[in-house]
Amino acid sequence: xxxxxxxxxxxxxxxxxxxxxxxxxxxxxxxxxxxxxxxxxxxxxxxxxxxxxxxxxxxxxxxxxxxxxxxxxxxxxxxxxxxxxxxxxxxxxxxxxxxxxxxxxxxxxxxxxxxxxxxxxxxxxxxxxxxxxxxxxxxxxxxxxxxxxxxxxxxxxxxxxxxxxxxxxxxxxxxxxxxxxxxxxxxxxxxxxxxxxxxxxxxxxxxxxxxxxxxxxxxxxxxxxxxxxxxxxxxxxxxxxxxxxxxxxxxxxxxxxxxxxxxxxxxxxxxxxxxxxxxxxxxxxxxxxx
Amino acid sequence: xxxxxxxxxxxxxxxxxxxxxxxxxxxxxxxxxxxxxxxxxxxxxxxxxxxxxxxxxxxxxxxxxxxxxxxxxxxxxxxxxxxxxxxxxxxxxxxxxxxxxxxxxxxxxxxxxxxxxxxxxxxxxxxxxxxxxxxxxxxxxxxxxxxxxxxxxxxxxxxxxxxxxxxxxxxxxxxxxxxxxxxxxxxxxxxxxxxxxxxxxxxxxxxxxxxxxxxxxxxxxxxxxxxxxxxxxxxxxxxxxxxxxxxxxxxxx
Numbered sequence: 001x002x003x004x005x006x007x008x009x010x011x012x013x014x015x016x017x018x019x020x021x022x023x024x025x026x027x028x029x030x031x032x033x034x035x036x037x038x039x040x041x042x043x044x045x046x047x048x049x050x051x052x053x054x055x056x057x058x059x060x061x062x063x064x065x066x067x068x069x070x071x072x073x074x075x076x077x078x079x080x081x082x083x084x085x086x087x088x089x090x091x092x093x094x095x096x097x098x099x100x101x102x103x104x105x106x107x108x109x110x111x112x113x114x115x116x117x118x119x120x121x122x123x124x125x126x127x128x129x130x131x132x133x134x135x136x137x138x139x140x141x142x143x144x145x146x147x148x149x150x151x152x153x154x155x156x157x158x159x160x161x162x163x164x165x166x167x168x169x170x171x172x173x174x175x176x177x178x179x180x181x182x183x184x185x186x187x188x189x190x191x192x193x194x195x196x197x198x199x200x201x202x203x204x205x206x207x208x209x210x211x212x213x214x215x216x217x218x219x220x221x222x223x224x225x226x227x228x229x230x231x232x233x234x235x236x237x238x239x240x241x242x243x244x245x246x247x248x249x250x251x252x253x254x255x256x257x258x259x260x261x262x263x264x265x266x267x268x269x270x271x272x273x274x275x276x277x278x279x280x281x282x283x284x285x286x287x288x289x290x
Numbered sequence: 291x292x293x294x295x296x297x298x299x300x301x302x303x304x305x306x307x308x309x310x311x312x313x314x315x316x317x318x319x320x321x322x323x324x325x326x327x328x329x330x331x332x333x334x335x336x337x338x339x340x341x342x343x344x345x346x347x348x349x350x351x352x353x354x355x356x357x358x359x360x361x362x363x364x365x366x367x368x369x370x371x372x373x374x375x376x377x378x379x380x381x382x383x384x385x386x387x388x389x390x391x392x393x394x395x396x397x398x399x400x401x402x403x404x405x406x407x408x409x410x411x412x413x414x415x416x417x418x419x420x421x422x423x424x425x426x427x428x429x430x431x432x433x434x435x436x437x438x439x440x441x442x443x444x445x446x447x448x449x450x451x452x453x454x455x456x457x458x459x460x461x462x463x464x465x466x467x468x469x470x471x472x473x474x475x476x477x478x479x480x481x482x483x484x485x486x487x488x489x490x491x492x493x494x495x496x497x498x499x500x501x502x503x504x505x506x507x508x509x510x511x512x513x514x515x516x517x518x519x520x521x522x523x524x525x526x527x528x529x530x531x532x533x534x535x536x537x538x539x540x541x542x543x
Binding site for chain 1: 296371374383398401408420
Protein backbone atom coordinates (compact mmCIF):
# COMPACT_ATOMS: atom_id res chain seq x y z
CA UNK A 1 0.00 0.00 0.00
CA UNK A 2 1.20 3.46 -0.82
CA UNK A 3 0.30 6.54 1.07
CA UNK A 4 -1.15 9.57 -0.66
CA UNK A 5 0.36 13.01 -0.74
CA UNK A 6 -2.63 15.14 0.19
CA UNK A 7 -1.01 18.41 -0.80
CA UNK A 8 -2.06 17.81 -4.43
CA UNK A 9 -5.72 17.58 -3.45
CA UNK A 10 -8.49 20.10 -3.00
CA UNK A 11 -11.13 19.99 -0.36
CA UNK A 12 -14.44 20.41 -2.22
CA UNK A 13 -16.62 23.27 -1.07
CA UNK A 14 -13.89 24.97 0.91
CA UNK A 15 -13.58 28.33 -0.82
CA UNK A 16 -11.66 31.39 0.20
CA UNK A 17 -14.72 33.58 0.44
CA UNK A 18 -14.58 37.00 -1.16
CA UNK A 19 -11.04 36.34 -2.43
CA UNK A 20 -12.45 33.63 -4.72
CA UNK A 21 -14.72 36.07 -6.48
CA UNK A 22 -11.80 37.47 -8.46
CA UNK A 23 -11.28 34.09 -10.08
CA UNK A 24 -14.99 33.81 -10.88
CA UNK A 25 -15.35 37.33 -12.25
CA UNK A 26 -16.61 36.15 -15.63
CA UNK A 27 -19.51 34.34 -13.98
CA UNK A 28 -20.10 37.44 -11.87
CA UNK A 29 -20.55 39.60 -14.97
CA UNK A 30 -22.97 37.02 -16.40
CA UNK A 31 -24.98 36.92 -13.17
CA UNK A 32 -25.24 40.71 -13.13
CA UNK A 33 -26.28 40.70 -16.78
CA UNK A 34 -28.84 37.99 -16.07
CA UNK A 35 -30.31 40.12 -13.29
CA UNK A 36 -30.64 43.21 -15.45
CA UNK A 37 -31.78 41.31 -18.55
CA UNK A 38 -34.56 39.44 -16.78
CA UNK A 39 -35.72 42.25 -14.55
CA UNK A 40 -38.37 43.57 -16.89
CA UNK A 41 -38.94 40.54 -19.11
CA UNK A 42 -42.53 40.20 -20.24
CA UNK A 43 -43.34 43.79 -19.43
CA UNK A 44 -44.34 46.14 -22.21
CA UNK A 45 -42.90 49.29 -20.68
CA UNK A 46 -39.72 47.55 -19.49
CA UNK A 47 -37.12 49.90 -18.14
CA UNK A 48 -39.60 52.79 -18.20
CA UNK A 49 -40.68 51.42 -14.81
CA UNK A 50 -37.26 52.28 -13.47
CA UNK A 51 -38.06 55.92 -14.18
CA UNK A 52 -41.75 55.89 -13.34
CA UNK A 53 -41.60 54.26 -9.90
CA UNK A 54 -39.10 56.64 -8.27
CA UNK A 55 -40.75 59.65 -9.91
CA UNK A 56 -44.16 58.76 -8.49
CA UNK A 57 -42.69 58.31 -5.03
CA UNK A 58 -40.79 61.53 -5.40
CA UNK A 59 -43.93 63.49 -6.23
CA UNK A 60 -45.75 62.06 -3.23
CA UNK A 61 -42.92 63.10 -0.92
CA UNK A 62 -42.70 66.47 -2.60
CA UNK A 63 -46.44 67.09 -2.31
CA UNK A 64 -46.64 66.06 1.33
CA UNK A 65 -43.35 67.29 2.74
CA UNK A 66 -42.61 70.11 0.35
CA UNK A 67 -45.99 71.66 -0.21
CA UNK A 68 -48.18 70.61 2.71
CA UNK A 69 -45.53 70.73 5.44
CA UNK A 70 -43.84 73.71 3.85
CA UNK A 71 -40.28 72.38 3.42
CA UNK A 72 -40.33 73.81 -0.08
CA UNK A 73 -40.63 77.36 1.30
CA UNK A 74 -37.85 76.93 3.86
CA UNK A 75 -35.33 75.18 1.63
CA UNK A 76 -33.98 76.54 -1.64
CA UNK A 77 -34.27 74.20 -4.63
CA UNK A 78 -36.08 71.72 -2.42
CA UNK A 79 -36.99 69.30 -5.27
CA UNK A 80 -33.30 68.85 -6.07
CA UNK A 81 -32.43 68.50 -2.37
CA UNK A 82 -35.15 65.91 -1.93
CA UNK A 83 -34.39 63.91 -5.05
CA UNK A 84 -30.63 63.74 -4.46
CA UNK A 85 -31.14 62.23 -1.00
CA UNK A 86 -34.11 60.15 -2.04
CA UNK A 87 -32.36 58.17 -4.79
CA UNK A 88 -29.34 57.64 -2.52
CA UNK A 89 -31.54 55.89 0.03
CA UNK A 90 -33.32 54.07 -2.80
CA UNK A 91 -29.98 52.72 -3.98
CA UNK A 92 -29.24 51.47 -0.48
CA UNK A 93 -32.68 49.88 -0.10
CA UNK A 94 -32.51 48.15 -3.45
CA UNK A 95 -28.97 46.82 -2.97
CA UNK A 96 -29.52 45.74 0.63
CA UNK A 97 -32.91 44.17 -0.09
CA UNK A 98 -31.73 42.25 -3.15
CA UNK A 99 -28.57 41.07 -1.43
CA UNK A 100 -30.55 39.82 1.57
CA UNK A 101 -32.71 37.53 -0.54
CA UNK A 102 -30.01 36.64 -3.09
CA UNK A 103 -28.95 33.29 -1.66
CA UNK A 104 -32.49 32.08 -1.00
CA UNK A 105 -33.47 33.33 -4.44
CA UNK A 106 -30.84 31.14 -6.08
CA UNK A 107 -32.03 28.05 -4.26
CA UNK A 108 -31.71 25.74 -7.26
CA UNK A 109 -28.05 26.55 -7.70
CA UNK A 110 -27.13 26.58 -4.03
CA UNK A 111 -28.61 23.12 -3.53
CA UNK A 112 -27.04 21.46 -6.49
CA UNK A 113 -23.73 22.98 -7.32
CA UNK A 114 -20.78 24.47 -5.57
CA UNK A 115 -19.64 27.97 -6.45
CA UNK A 116 -18.53 30.76 -4.15
CA UNK A 117 -21.89 31.80 -2.72
CA UNK A 118 -20.60 35.31 -2.09
CA UNK A 119 -21.19 35.84 -5.80
CA UNK A 120 -24.94 36.16 -5.23
CA UNK A 121 -24.93 39.14 -2.84
CA UNK A 122 -22.21 40.80 -4.92
CA UNK A 123 -24.22 40.37 -8.10
CA UNK A 124 -27.31 41.68 -6.30
CA UNK A 125 -25.48 44.81 -5.12
CA UNK A 126 -23.98 45.44 -8.55
CA UNK A 127 -27.38 44.87 -10.16
CA UNK A 128 -28.90 47.45 -7.82
CA UNK A 129 -26.28 49.92 -9.00
CA UNK A 130 -27.23 49.30 -12.63
CA UNK A 131 -30.83 49.88 -11.66
CA UNK A 132 -29.80 53.09 -9.90
CA UNK A 133 -28.32 54.57 -13.09
CA UNK A 134 -31.65 55.63 -14.67
CA UNK A 135 -32.50 57.46 -11.45
CA UNK A 136 -29.09 59.11 -11.48
CA UNK A 137 -29.83 60.21 -15.03
CA UNK A 138 -33.05 61.90 -13.90
CA UNK A 139 -31.17 63.56 -11.06
CA UNK A 140 -28.60 64.93 -13.50
CA UNK A 141 -31.36 66.39 -15.65
CA UNK A 142 -33.02 67.99 -12.62
CA UNK A 143 -29.65 69.33 -11.42
CA UNK A 144 -28.88 70.88 -14.80
CA UNK A 145 -32.31 72.53 -14.81
CA UNK A 146 -31.29 74.23 -11.56
CA UNK A 147 -28.05 75.40 -13.16
CA UNK A 148 -25.74 72.79 -11.65
CA UNK A 149 -22.05 73.38 -12.42
CA UNK A 150 -20.04 70.98 -10.26
CA UNK A 151 -16.46 71.43 -9.13
CA UNK A 152 -13.99 68.64 -8.58
CA UNK A 153 -14.87 68.50 -4.85
CA UNK A 154 -18.55 68.06 -5.64
CA UNK A 155 -17.90 65.17 -7.98
CA UNK A 156 -15.54 63.61 -5.43
CA UNK A 157 -18.23 63.87 -2.75
CA UNK A 158 -20.76 62.13 -5.02
CA UNK A 159 -18.37 59.26 -5.77
CA UNK A 160 -17.47 58.88 -2.10
CA UNK A 161 -21.13 58.95 -1.07
CA UNK A 162 -22.11 56.26 -3.55
CA UNK A 163 -19.10 54.17 -2.56
CA UNK A 164 -20.13 54.30 1.09
CA UNK A 165 -23.67 53.23 0.17
CA UNK A 166 -22.36 50.36 -1.96
CA UNK A 167 -20.08 49.09 0.80
CA UNK A 168 -22.58 49.37 3.65
CA UNK A 169 -25.38 47.83 1.55
CA UNK A 170 -23.12 44.96 0.50
CA UNK A 171 -21.77 44.38 4.03
CA UNK A 172 -25.23 44.37 5.60
CA UNK A 173 -26.58 42.37 2.66
CA UNK A 174 -23.89 39.72 3.07
CA UNK A 175 -24.63 39.47 6.78
CA UNK A 176 -28.38 39.22 6.24
CA UNK A 177 -28.16 36.88 3.24
CA UNK A 178 -26.24 34.32 5.27
CA UNK A 179 -28.59 34.37 8.24
CA UNK A 180 -31.67 34.54 6.02
CA UNK A 181 -31.08 31.00 4.76
CA UNK A 182 -31.84 29.54 8.16
CA UNK A 183 -33.90 32.28 9.79
CA UNK A 184 -36.29 33.90 7.35
CA UNK A 185 -37.17 36.40 10.10
CA UNK A 186 -34.17 38.39 9.01
CA UNK A 187 -35.84 39.30 5.73
CA UNK A 188 -38.61 41.04 7.64
CA UNK A 189 -36.09 42.69 9.90
CA UNK A 190 -34.33 43.99 6.79
CA UNK A 191 -37.61 45.39 5.57
CA UNK A 192 -37.98 47.32 8.81
CA UNK A 193 -34.51 48.80 8.32
CA UNK A 194 -35.40 49.79 4.76
CA UNK A 195 -38.59 51.48 5.91
CA UNK A 196 -36.64 53.47 8.48
CA UNK A 197 -33.78 54.39 6.16
CA UNK A 198 -35.56 57.30 4.45
CA UNK A 199 -36.60 58.86 7.75
CA UNK A 200 -33.34 58.28 9.61
CA UNK A 201 -31.41 60.46 7.15
CA UNK A 202 -31.85 64.09 6.10
CA UNK A 203 -33.77 63.25 2.95
CA UNK A 204 -37.07 65.02 3.51
CA UNK A 205 -35.76 67.53 6.05
CA UNK A 206 -32.39 69.12 6.83
CA UNK A 207 -29.92 68.13 9.55
CA UNK A 208 -30.44 71.52 11.22
CA UNK A 209 -33.89 70.36 12.33
CA UNK A 210 -32.33 67.45 14.22
CA UNK A 211 -30.00 69.84 16.04
CA UNK A 212 -32.86 72.21 16.77
CA UNK A 213 -35.23 69.60 18.18
CA UNK A 214 -32.97 66.89 19.60
CA UNK A 215 -29.77 68.72 20.52
CA UNK A 216 -26.06 68.38 19.78
CA UNK A 217 -25.52 64.96 21.29
CA UNK A 218 -28.31 63.36 19.33
CA UNK A 219 -27.09 65.07 16.19
CA UNK A 220 -23.69 63.47 16.72
CA UNK A 221 -25.28 60.03 17.11
CA UNK A 222 -27.58 60.68 14.16
CA UNK A 223 -24.62 61.52 11.93
CA UNK A 224 -22.89 58.21 12.74
CA UNK A 225 -25.26 56.50 10.29
CA UNK A 226 -23.24 55.82 7.11
CA UNK A 227 -26.34 56.38 4.97
CA UNK A 228 -26.77 59.82 6.52
CA UNK A 229 -23.16 60.67 5.69
CA UNK A 230 -23.67 59.47 2.11
CA UNK A 231 -26.86 61.52 1.75
CA UNK A 232 -25.05 64.64 2.97
CA UNK A 233 -22.22 64.00 0.52
CA UNK A 234 -24.78 63.73 -2.27
CA UNK A 235 -26.35 67.03 -1.12
CA UNK A 236 -22.90 68.59 -1.23
CA UNK A 237 -22.34 67.19 -4.71
CA UNK A 238 -25.66 67.96 -6.36
CA UNK A 239 -27.50 70.55 -4.31
CA UNK A 240 -24.82 72.86 -2.89
CA UNK A 241 -23.55 74.16 -6.27
CA UNK A 242 -27.08 75.40 -7.08
CA UNK A 243 -27.84 77.35 -3.89
CA UNK A 244 -26.37 80.33 -2.02
CA UNK A 245 -24.49 79.89 1.27
CA UNK A 246 -27.13 81.39 3.51
CA UNK A 247 -30.12 80.37 5.58
CA UNK A 248 -32.35 78.11 3.47
CA UNK A 249 -29.41 77.29 1.23
CA UNK A 250 -26.13 75.55 2.02
CA UNK A 251 -25.20 76.24 5.65
CA UNK A 252 -22.26 73.86 5.73
CA UNK A 253 -21.90 70.30 6.93
CA UNK A 254 -23.01 69.27 10.40
CA UNK A 255 -20.28 69.72 13.06
CA UNK A 256 -17.51 67.08 13.08
CA UNK A 257 -18.46 65.96 9.57
CA UNK A 258 -14.92 64.88 8.69
CA UNK A 259 -14.95 62.61 11.71
CA UNK A 260 -18.28 61.17 10.61
CA UNK A 261 -17.01 60.39 7.13
CA UNK A 262 -14.25 58.36 8.78
CA UNK A 263 -16.76 56.65 11.08
CA UNK A 264 -19.04 55.87 8.13
CA UNK A 265 -16.23 54.22 6.17
CA UNK A 266 -15.11 52.24 9.23
CA UNK A 267 -18.63 51.06 10.04
CA UNK A 268 -19.22 50.06 6.42
CA UNK A 269 -16.00 48.07 6.22
CA UNK A 270 -16.67 46.51 9.62
CA UNK A 271 -19.99 45.24 8.29
CA UNK A 272 -18.27 43.68 5.29
CA UNK A 273 -15.92 41.80 7.65
CA UNK A 274 -18.70 40.77 10.05
CA UNK A 275 -20.89 39.87 7.08
CA UNK A 276 -18.21 37.69 5.52
CA UNK A 277 -17.48 35.87 8.79
CA UNK A 278 -21.16 35.23 9.49
CA UNK A 279 -21.83 34.24 5.90
CA UNK A 280 -19.06 31.65 6.00
CA UNK A 281 -20.36 30.29 9.26
CA UNK A 282 -23.84 29.78 7.84
CA UNK A 283 -22.60 28.70 4.42
CA UNK A 284 -21.73 25.23 5.66
CA UNK A 285 -25.39 24.33 5.93
CA UNK A 286 -26.78 26.38 3.01
CA UNK A 287 -27.54 23.33 0.90
CA UNK A 288 -29.57 21.77 3.72
CA UNK A 289 -31.39 24.83 4.98
CA UNK A 290 -32.25 26.77 1.85
CA UNK B 291 -5.86 13.64 12.25
CA UNK B 292 -3.02 12.25 10.18
CA UNK B 293 -1.86 14.17 7.15
CA UNK B 294 -1.37 11.06 5.02
CA UNK B 295 -3.79 8.43 3.86
CA UNK B 296 -3.29 4.89 2.61
CA UNK B 297 -4.10 4.41 -1.02
CA UNK B 298 -6.70 1.74 -1.62
CA UNK B 299 -7.43 2.19 -5.32
CA UNK B 300 -5.13 0.72 -7.94
CA UNK B 301 -4.36 4.03 -9.62
CA UNK B 302 -3.73 7.36 -7.94
CA UNK B 303 -7.11 8.37 -6.54
CA UNK B 304 -8.99 11.32 -8.03
CA UNK B 305 -11.61 11.23 -5.29
CA UNK B 306 -10.94 10.31 -1.68
CA UNK B 307 -13.79 9.90 0.78
CA UNK B 308 -12.34 9.15 4.17
CA UNK B 309 -14.55 8.03 7.06
CA UNK B 310 -17.28 10.51 6.21
CA UNK B 311 -20.33 10.97 8.34
CA UNK B 312 -23.15 13.34 7.44
CA UNK B 313 -25.73 14.27 9.99
CA UNK B 314 -29.02 15.94 9.28
CA UNK B 315 -31.26 17.70 11.74
CA UNK B 316 -34.77 16.51 12.22
CA UNK B 317 -36.53 19.50 13.69
CA UNK B 318 -39.36 18.86 16.07
CA UNK B 319 -40.51 22.45 16.22
CA UNK B 320 -40.53 25.07 13.49
CA UNK B 321 -41.02 28.33 15.32
CA UNK B 322 -40.71 29.90 18.72
CA UNK B 323 -44.45 29.56 19.23
CA UNK B 324 -44.49 25.90 18.29
CA UNK B 325 -41.50 25.34 20.53
CA UNK B 326 -43.28 26.96 23.44
CA UNK B 327 -46.45 24.95 22.89
CA UNK B 328 -44.45 21.70 22.71
CA UNK B 329 -42.58 22.71 25.82
CA UNK B 330 -45.77 23.25 27.82
CA UNK B 331 -47.03 19.87 26.61
CA UNK B 332 -43.71 18.34 27.63
CA UNK B 333 -42.99 17.22 24.10
CA UNK B 334 -39.57 17.28 22.51
CA UNK B 335 -38.40 20.78 21.65
CA UNK B 336 -34.82 20.24 20.51
CA UNK B 337 -33.95 18.82 17.12
CA UNK B 338 -33.05 15.16 16.64
CA UNK B 339 -30.18 14.10 14.48
CA UNK B 340 -30.02 11.29 12.05
CA UNK B 341 -27.04 10.09 10.08
CA UNK B 342 -27.49 10.15 6.33
CA UNK B 343 -24.04 8.63 5.96
CA UNK B 344 -22.08 6.73 8.58
CA UNK B 345 -18.35 6.30 8.33
CA UNK B 346 -18.26 5.99 4.56
CA UNK B 347 -14.85 5.51 2.94
CA UNK B 348 -13.82 4.84 -0.63
CA UNK B 349 -11.32 6.02 -3.19
CA UNK B 350 -11.88 6.38 -6.90
CA UNK B 351 -8.79 6.02 -9.06
CA UNK B 352 -8.08 8.34 -11.95
CA UNK B 353 -9.96 7.27 -15.06
CA UNK B 354 -12.19 4.84 -13.18
CA UNK B 355 -15.93 4.73 -13.81
CA UNK B 356 -17.74 3.83 -10.63
CA UNK B 357 -21.42 3.46 -9.89
CA UNK B 358 -22.98 4.26 -6.54
CA UNK B 359 -25.95 1.97 -6.02
CA UNK B 360 -28.56 1.85 -3.33
CA UNK B 361 -32.23 2.24 -2.56
CA UNK B 362 -33.95 5.59 -2.28
CA UNK B 363 -32.87 7.43 0.83
CA UNK B 364 -29.78 5.33 1.38
CA UNK B 365 -27.45 8.33 1.03
CA UNK B 366 -26.27 8.09 -2.59
CA UNK B 367 -27.03 11.66 -3.56
CA UNK B 368 -25.65 12.95 -0.29
CA UNK B 369 -22.39 11.21 -1.15
CA UNK B 370 -22.27 12.95 -4.50
CA UNK B 371 -23.09 16.31 -2.94
CA UNK B 372 -20.24 15.84 -0.54
CA UNK B 373 -17.81 15.16 -3.38
CA UNK B 374 -19.04 18.15 -5.36
CA UNK B 375 -18.68 20.43 -2.34
CA UNK B 376 -22.32 21.43 -2.04
CA UNK B 377 -22.43 19.89 1.41
CA UNK B 378 -19.67 19.58 3.96
CA UNK B 379 -19.22 16.37 5.99
CA UNK B 380 -19.78 16.50 9.74
CA UNK B 381 -16.95 14.07 10.33
CA UNK B 382 -14.28 12.71 8.06
CA UNK B 383 -12.61 14.18 5.03
CA UNK B 384 -13.21 14.48 1.30
CA UNK B 385 -10.52 15.28 -1.22
CA UNK B 386 -10.62 15.70 -4.96
CA UNK B 387 -8.04 16.21 -7.64
CA UNK B 388 -8.53 18.26 -10.78
CA UNK B 389 -11.63 19.98 -12.11
CA UNK B 390 -14.91 18.52 -11.00
CA UNK B 391 -18.10 18.93 -12.97
CA UNK B 392 -21.43 17.60 -11.90
CA UNK B 393 -24.24 16.45 -14.12
CA UNK B 394 -26.23 16.55 -10.91
CA UNK B 395 -27.02 20.09 -11.75
CA UNK B 396 -28.17 19.58 -15.31
CA UNK B 397 -30.33 22.57 -15.96
CA UNK B 398 -30.11 23.89 -12.41
CA UNK B 399 -28.66 27.18 -13.56
CA UNK B 400 -30.93 27.60 -16.56
CA UNK B 401 -33.09 30.68 -16.57
CA UNK B 402 -36.32 30.22 -18.56
CA UNK B 403 -36.43 33.85 -19.67
CA UNK B 404 -32.99 33.78 -21.26
CA UNK B 405 -32.19 32.45 -24.70
CA UNK B 406 -30.48 29.12 -25.24
CA UNK B 407 -27.29 30.93 -26.16
CA UNK B 408 -27.27 33.04 -23.00
CA UNK B 409 -28.01 29.97 -20.92
CA UNK B 410 -25.13 28.04 -22.44
CA UNK B 411 -22.72 30.79 -21.45
CA UNK B 412 -24.23 31.20 -18.00
CA UNK B 413 -24.18 27.51 -17.21
CA UNK B 414 -20.76 26.81 -18.59
CA UNK B 415 -19.48 29.68 -16.44
CA UNK B 416 -21.30 28.22 -13.43
CA UNK B 417 -19.47 24.96 -14.08
CA UNK B 418 -16.23 26.92 -13.90
CA UNK B 419 -15.38 27.63 -17.55
CA UNK B 420 -13.77 30.83 -18.71
CA UNK B 421 -15.11 32.96 -21.54
CA UNK B 422 -12.57 31.93 -24.16
CA UNK B 423 -13.12 28.25 -23.31
CA UNK B 424 -16.85 28.61 -23.83
CA UNK B 425 -16.34 30.52 -27.07
CA UNK B 426 -14.18 27.67 -28.33
CA UNK B 427 -16.72 25.02 -27.32
CA UNK B 428 -19.91 26.80 -28.21
CA UNK B 429 -20.41 25.29 -31.66
CA UNK B 430 -19.75 21.78 -30.37
CA UNK B 431 -22.27 22.28 -27.59
CA UNK B 432 -24.98 23.41 -29.99
CA UNK B 433 -24.17 20.69 -32.51
CA UNK B 434 -24.31 17.91 -29.92
CA UNK B 435 -27.61 19.17 -28.51
CA UNK B 436 -29.19 19.24 -32.01
CA UNK B 437 -30.99 22.42 -31.02
CA UNK B 438 -30.11 24.18 -34.27
CA UNK B 439 -31.83 27.48 -34.91
CA UNK B 440 -33.70 27.37 -31.63
CA UNK B 441 -30.52 28.39 -29.81
CA UNK B 442 -31.61 32.03 -29.87
CA UNK B 443 -35.12 31.28 -28.58
CA UNK B 444 -35.99 31.69 -24.94
CA UNK B 445 -35.54 28.44 -23.08
CA UNK B 446 -39.10 28.54 -21.70
CA UNK B 447 -40.34 27.78 -25.20
CA UNK B 448 -38.22 24.62 -25.43
CA UNK B 449 -39.72 21.17 -25.16
CA UNK B 450 -38.46 19.23 -22.16
CA UNK B 451 -36.37 17.07 -24.47
CA UNK B 452 -34.66 20.05 -26.04
CA UNK B 453 -34.03 21.49 -22.61
CA UNK B 454 -32.41 18.26 -21.41
CA UNK B 455 -30.28 17.93 -24.52
CA UNK B 456 -28.91 21.43 -24.21
CA UNK B 457 -28.30 21.21 -20.47
CA UNK B 458 -26.60 17.85 -20.83
CA UNK B 459 -24.53 19.08 -23.75
CA UNK B 460 -23.17 21.98 -21.71
CA UNK B 461 -22.19 19.70 -18.84
CA UNK B 462 -20.33 17.14 -20.92
CA UNK B 463 -18.41 19.78 -22.85
CA UNK B 464 -16.81 21.15 -19.70
CA UNK B 465 -13.22 19.95 -19.65
CA UNK B 466 -13.65 18.04 -16.43
CA UNK B 467 -11.24 15.57 -14.89
CA UNK B 468 -13.99 14.17 -12.72
CA UNK B 469 -17.63 13.91 -13.73
CA UNK B 470 -20.37 13.37 -11.17
CA UNK B 471 -23.60 12.02 -12.64
CA UNK B 472 -26.86 11.79 -10.73
CA UNK B 473 -29.81 10.09 -12.40
CA UNK B 474 -29.75 12.24 -15.50
CA UNK B 475 -29.43 9.20 -17.70
CA UNK B 476 -32.90 8.02 -16.85
CA UNK B 477 -34.64 10.92 -18.58
CA UNK B 478 -35.21 11.43 -22.25
CA UNK B 479 -36.21 8.97 -24.94
CA UNK B 480 -34.27 5.88 -25.98
CA UNK B 481 -32.21 7.46 -28.78
CA UNK B 482 -31.17 10.31 -26.48
CA UNK B 483 -30.20 7.93 -23.68
CA UNK B 484 -28.23 5.92 -26.22
CA UNK B 485 -26.44 9.05 -27.35
CA UNK B 486 -25.66 10.06 -23.77
CA UNK B 487 -24.24 6.65 -22.97
CA UNK B 488 -22.05 6.74 -26.06
CA UNK B 489 -20.71 10.12 -25.02
CA UNK B 490 -20.08 8.95 -21.46
CA UNK B 491 -18.15 5.94 -22.72
CA UNK B 492 -16.11 8.18 -24.96
CA UNK B 493 -15.26 10.34 -21.95
CA UNK B 494 -14.25 7.33 -19.86
CA UNK B 495 -11.97 6.15 -22.64
CA UNK B 496 -10.41 9.59 -22.66
CA UNK B 497 -9.50 9.09 -19.02
CA UNK B 498 -12.24 11.11 -17.31
CA UNK B 499 -13.05 9.81 -13.85
CA UNK B 500 -16.73 9.14 -13.32
CA UNK B 501 -18.96 8.68 -10.33
CA UNK B 502 -22.48 7.71 -11.33
CA UNK B 503 -25.61 7.42 -9.24
CA UNK B 504 -28.36 5.49 -10.94
CA UNK B 505 -31.14 2.98 -10.45
CA UNK B 506 -30.79 1.74 -13.98
CA UNK B 507 -28.72 -1.43 -13.62
CA UNK B 508 -28.35 -1.93 -17.35
CA UNK B 509 -26.80 1.49 -17.83
CA UNK B 510 -24.36 1.24 -14.96
CA UNK B 511 -23.26 -2.25 -15.95
CA UNK B 512 -22.61 -0.90 -19.38
CA UNK B 513 -20.66 2.18 -18.24
CA UNK B 514 -18.93 1.24 -15.02
CA UNK B 515 -16.38 -1.31 -13.98
CA UNK B 516 -16.89 -0.99 -10.28
CA UNK B 517 -19.87 -0.53 -8.01
CA UNK B 518 -20.27 0.75 -4.49
CA UNK B 519 -23.46 -0.30 -2.75
CA UNK B 520 -24.67 2.02 -0.03
CA UNK B 521 -27.33 0.50 2.16
CA UNK B 522 -28.82 2.07 5.25
CA UNK B 523 -26.22 4.84 5.21
CA UNK B 524 -23.19 2.54 5.16
CA UNK B 525 -21.02 0.99 2.49
CA UNK B 526 -22.33 -2.54 2.07
CA UNK B 527 -20.24 -3.62 -0.86
CA UNK B 528 -17.41 -2.21 -2.94
CA UNK B 529 -16.16 -4.24 -5.90
CA UNK B 530 -16.75 -5.30 -9.50
CA UNK B 531 -19.95 -3.92 -10.97
CA UNK B 532 -21.59 -7.27 -11.76
CA UNK B 533 -21.21 -8.42 -8.18
CA UNK B 534 -22.44 -5.06 -6.89
CA UNK B 535 -25.59 -5.36 -8.98
CA UNK B 536 -26.08 -8.86 -7.64
CA UNK B 537 -25.68 -7.60 -4.08
CA UNK B 538 -28.28 -4.91 -4.50
CA UNK B 539 -30.75 -7.36 -6.13
CA UNK B 540 -30.36 -9.73 -3.20
CA UNK B 541 -30.56 -7.10 -0.49
CA UNK B 542 -34.01 -7.01 1.10
CA UNK B 543 -35.55 -3.59 0.87
